[in-house]
Amino acid sequence: MRYHKIADETIRRLPIYLRGLLSLSEQNQANISSKDMADILGVNPWQIRKDFSYFGVFGTAGVGYNIKKLIKQIKKILKLDVVHKAALVGAGNLGLAILAYPDFGIYGFDIAAAFDTNPKKIGRKVKNITIEDVSNLSTLKKRKINLAIIAVSWDKAQQTADALVKAGIKGILNFSPCYIRVPKKVKVITIDIATDLARLPYYMPAS
Amino acid sequence: MRYHKIADETIRRLPIYLRGLLSLSEQNQANISSKDMADILGVNPWQIRKDFSYFGVFGTAGVGYNIKKLIKQIKKILKLDVVHKAALVGAGNLGLAILAYPDFGIYGFDIAAAFDTNPKKIGRKVKNITIEDVSNLSTLKKRKINLAIIAVSWDKAQQTADALVKAGIKGILNFSPCYIRVPKKVKVITIDIATDLARLPYYMPAS
DNA sequence: TCTCAATAGAGTTCACATTCACAAAGTATT
DNA sequence: AATACTTTGTGAATGTGAACTCTATTGAGA
Ligand SMILES: NC(=O)c1ccc[n+]([C@@H]2O[C@H](COP(=O)([O-])OP(=O)(O)OC[C@H]3O[C@@H](n4cnc5c(N)ncnc54)[C@H](O)[C@@H]3O)[C@@H](O)[C@H]2O)c1
Ligand SMILES: NC(=O)c1ccc[n+]([C@@H]2O[C@H](COP(=O)([O-])OP(=O)(O)OC[C@H]3O[C@@H](n4cnc5c(N)ncnc54)[C@H](O)[C@@H]3O)[C@@H](O)[C@H]2O)c1
Secondary structure, three states: OOOOOOOOOHHHHHHHHHHHHHHHHHHOEEOOOOOHHHHHHHOOHHHHHHHHHOOOOOOOOOOOOEHHHHHHHHHHOOOOOOEEEEEEEEEOHHHHHHHOOOHHHHEEEEHHHHHHHHHOOOOEEEOOOEEEHHHHHOOOOOOOOHHHHHHHOHHHHHHHHHHHHHHOOOOEEOOOOOOOOOOOOOOOEEHHHHHHHHHHHHOOOOO | OOOOOOHHHHHHHHHHHHHHHHHHHHHOOOOHHHHHHHHHHOHHHHHHHHHHHHOOOOOOOOOOEEEHHHHHHHHHHHOOOOOOEEEEEEEOOHHHOOOOOOOHHHHHHEEEEEEOOOOOOOOOEEEEEEEEEHHHHHOOOOOOOOEEEOOOOOHHHHHHHHHHHHHHEEEEEEEOOOOOOOOOOOEEEEEHHHHHHHHHHHHHOOO
């Protein structure tokens, strides 16, 4: 039996739909059909309709979906209708790139703190964020930060996760190429860039 | 009907298995059981056995799998048994982080060229790679580079992909939050960091 | 040599996801 | 008002993958 009523694969697609809808909304478009949306995002129209039907969005036959209404619904389902403060751990090459990225805000994220162990990094200020020593991780709960991004060297990933869990973090985006052990109530999503790259040659025609 | 005989989900897991096996191999371990491997990588033992059975790897009952043999087989299936030269397009925050990453080599990748449009970046040297002007993309075919990483600003992603296809690129790892249109024979894998982050709150218990 | 524990590999079942087709419901046109 | 057209929403069919079971095989130790 599934705990969440909406299929995981649908949840995976919702942020993609949301991204497209936000862009259309900026262009002051009011409605869109599943077909047009499919063209823009590179998915099937019936997949879009099926996904929406799971959570009872009602479009209008002959017209399509109201973009603003749809954005609101998807944000609500994904719990993106409130701002989420996030912490970055590991201000190395990848970590600093993430810290510099301005567009997490469209989904309602605010990277509000950054941590490292390297004394050369600690105290540096990036985009109004002062990099702190990892010993400060324990202050996260007080600061109402319950989401973290791990970008430390792989051999420190597990211990970082342990510290984050202790600090009350509920969700982790992990960039290290490691399986991270956490209590069941904590959700980890891992992005392993190298393994994704490693899938590519399999699908490439022989040169 | 599927074109490739091995399931996509299996292919997705193979690089993860490979990563674990390479690490064990360095520690001079000879054999490993599906159970122990499952513990290390955080997957099910029967999933591992089923995946291996698809391509006829034969382990030894009572002993497990021979690590060196298994590495060789997985590399062959993923076509990682030869070195793949890759090009990076977009030497910004993310691009430079990728260029600096030393561990793509374990899968047999060699980032052999980098491109940008910004005159301030062009000519800069990073890890023996001199950043070139994008007009040089046309030289990729001659240089036997058939794999590229897109890390340009999102609004330039499609035109970059078009240029890459024209230059004979067969596989693209795309970091821009965009659907990229390419001919069928070209494979695109997109890593959209923000949409992955956006899935996290849905799975987090209410704080 | 026999027995037992460990473990692979194949088969089965179940759960989930995608695709398709079409009726129902709306809009636009005449 | 009637007709033609567009687009949604969903039930059914199909496809895919995960979970689990069972049996055969192997290695090691009595
Ligand atoms: N850069 C890439 O393209 C890339 C690709 C694939 C995977 N990764 C993974 O992402 C992670 C980060 O990569 P990177 O390239 O930024 O590495 P990096 O070495 O540039 O940065 C790591 C940073 O983490 C800090 N750090 C180390 N231990 C720490 C600890 N215990 N607590 C807090 N900070 C700590 C270091 O001081 C450093 O600043 C690594 O796990 C790497 O394997 C990176
Ligand atoms: N940095 C992140 O954490 C992050 C997160 C999610 C998505 N992304 C995506 O990754 C991509 C790169 O992000 P970034 O943070 O490195 O951006 P960035 O602005 O730091 O870098 C973009 C680089 O691309 C170069 N460029 C622009 N147009 C080009 C062209 N036509 N050809 C070649 N080079 C060109 C620019 O000169 C710049 O150096 C973007 O599409 C972004 O949306 C980044």
